[in-house]
Amino acid sequence: MDLSAWYHDWGLPALPARRCYVTPALDGWTLIFGGFPGVEKAIPVCEAVSRRLGECHWYASGWLVARAGRVVRYCDPEAYPGEVAELGDPLPFEDEYGDPGLHKVLAAISVDPERLGPHTRVEGRGVLALTAAGRALGPGAGALSI
Secondary structure (H helix, E strand, C coil), X not given: CHHHHHHHHHCCCXXXXXXXXXXXXXXXXXXXXXXXXXXXXXXXXXXXXXXHHCEEEEECCCEEEXXXXXXXXXXXXXXXXXXXXXXXXXXXXXXXHCCCCHHHHHHHHCCCHHHCCCCCCEECCCEEEECHHHHHHCCCCCCCCC
16 A cells, blocks of 8 residues: 555656655565666765665666665666766676566566565564655655655
8 A cells, every 4th residue: 555655656757756665674685666866966865875775776767776875787788879888897697597687687686576475584563664855745645644
């Protein structure tokens, strides 16, 4: 249900996302849905999170891995001409798959949300959190408002 708030915000491109959904730990990984629309905004956040927690991943049309405060790999097979499509050296699983696709990336280096099930170890609980825009503008109207 919490994801529906993020989907509502995400579907309004003229407005910044006001909320994001933070999962409980799933097989040791915490996933955050929503928050920043592009890699240029994701890079500094991922670097900061990885300085604190050791590693941070970002997934959209492409994906990014930051470790110990720096981006070690960014790849976006759907980048527009003139946009940065890659940073860093390919990770080992990329050699095996070529362009692995997002779900193979997720399965190789974290947790794939499409493969969650009764076998998934869950610790804690998910929360609906306000983004910087949500703190400044309020959470918006609706049944899922914070």
